[in-house]
Amino acid sequence: MTRPLLRLGLAGLAVCALSACGPKLVRERVFEQPGVRVELRHQVADGKPVARGYAQPTTIADVRIAHILASLSTEDDKGERRPMIRSEFVYPLADGIALALAKAGPDDEVAAASFPKERSLGIFTNELVTAFRLALVGDEMQIEFYAFEGTVEREGSKASPREYEIPSELPSFAPSFKLVPGEAQTRLGPRGVAVAWRDAYYRRPVSLSFRQGQARRRTVLMEMPSEEEEAGAADAAPEAVKLSDEQLRALDQLDAARQSGLLKESDYQRRKRLVLENRLGEAGFGSDSK
Numbered sequence: 001m002t003r004p005l006l007r008l009g010l011a012g013l014a015v016c017a018l019s020a021c022g023p024k025l026v027r028e029r030v031f032e033q034p035g036v037r038v039e040l041r042h043q044v045a046d047g048k049p050v051a052r053g054y055a056q057p058t059t060i061a062d063v064r065i066a067h068i069l070a071s072l073s074t075e076d077d078k079g080e081r082r083p084m085i086r087s088e089f090v091y092p093l094a095d096g097i098a099l100a101l102a103k104a105g106p107d108d109e110v111a112a113a114s115f116p117k118e119r120s121l122g123i124f125t126n127e128l129v130t131a132f133r134l135a136l137v138g139d140e141m142q143i144e145f146y147a148f149e150g151t152v153e154r155e156g157s158k159a160s161p162r163e164y165e166i167p168s169e170l171p172s173f174a175p176s177f178k179l180v181p182g183e184a185q186t187r188l189g190p191r192g193v194a195v196a197w198r199d200a201y202y203r204r205p206v207s208l209s210f211r212q213g214q215a216r217r218r219t220v221l222m223e224m225p226s227e228e229e230e231a232g233a234a235d236a237a238p239e240a241v242k243l244s245d246e247q248l249r250a251l252d253q254l255d256a257a258r259q260s261g262l263l264k265e266s267d268y269q270r271r272k273r274l275v276l277e278n279r280l281g282e283a284g285f286g287s288d289s290k
Contacts, residue, residue: 023050025168027111030103031096035115036089038096039166042107049107054125055136056104059249060197061256066094067202068141068195071182074148081180084148089114097134098256110134115161116149127152131166139193143172144192148177198248203255243276250275250285 023043031038043050054129072084085093093112102112113131146167154163170191181187184199243251254271257263263271274283 006018030091030100031092033092033096035161036092036096036113036162037166038093038100038110038112040100040104041111041168042105042109049105052107052109052135054104054106054108055138056101056106056108058101058104058136059253059256060098060101061252061253061259062091062094062098063259064202064252065097066090066195067204068143068197069093069097071185071202072143072193073180073182074177075180076178084145084177084179085114086116089116089130089278101136108135111166113161113164113166115152115164129164132192133166133170136197139196139198141195141197142188142192143195144180144188145175145177146170146191148175150176180279198245244278245281246285247275247278250280250283254283255286 007172011043013027015176023045025041026044027039027041029037029039043053069085069090070087074082074084075081093114097110097112100108104110111133113129113280116128116130118126118128128149129152130150132143133146134141134143136142152159152161152164154165179187179191179193182194183201188194209230251272254263254268254275258268271283274280275285279288
């Protein structure tokens with residue numbers, strides 16, 4: 001009886017292994033445009049999500065996220081820098097990530113990919129992929145890259161962007177790129193950075209140009225009015241004022257509404273002043289708002 005039971009037990013273990021009795025990765029695609037994909041995902045074990053304790057859901061203005069993505073850079077052996085995210089993908093990725101973070105739960109991480117193309121010999125077109133994961137941990141936005149403009153592959157073979165699946169785990173080998181922490185950023189292992197996303201730096205204008213100096217188009221990302229626009233405002237609050245988390249969230253929401261055209265400039269400036277004065281209820285935020 002012992003030997004049959006042993007065989008039965010081994011068979012049960014084999015079935016368990018084949019049916020992936022361990023944690024299962026659940027994916028939900030929340031945003032997709034030509035060349036860009038953003039998804040939410042979490043691990044499930046014993047029918048329940050594996051607890052991660054991320055600071056989500058969170059509303060962050062898409063323009064602020066664009067500032068962060070545009071600031072990520074890599075450095076080659078000669079000390080020359082290039083952006084981790086090409087300019088053409090910064091805006092759509094920021095849109096998708098903002099949507100994902102607003103929908104995410106504390107156990108979800110955001111995974112994103114962009115698919116740049118490069119011409120070879122003026123004839124062939126190579127499809128590449130830059131893929132990363134992102135989550136909010138405390139007051140940090142942690143970003144880690146699976147690949148930087150690598151070959152699009154599926155199960156070890158070349159594939160199309162449609163067939164590509166964003167990896168579930170970071171590669172164990174050293175990356176071919178060298179991430180350089182920028183303003184309000186610290187290194188997070190060899191493949192990532194931790195970003196103090198609430199830092200006022202990411203409310204400032206950021207200029208983008210095409211990679212490798214090809215300035216055929218130059219875009220200015222704006223979350224705040226320029227200094228010239230605010231120079232004449234006598235009641236403008238000084239930048240050194242310490243703002244609460246509630247004030248920062250309110251400012252982010254106002255900026256997003258302004259950028260999307262849902263809020264007129266005059267209403268934006270009025271409500272912004274109220275938020276800076278910590279009169280959140282009068283500005284339409286808080287429990288005492290009408």
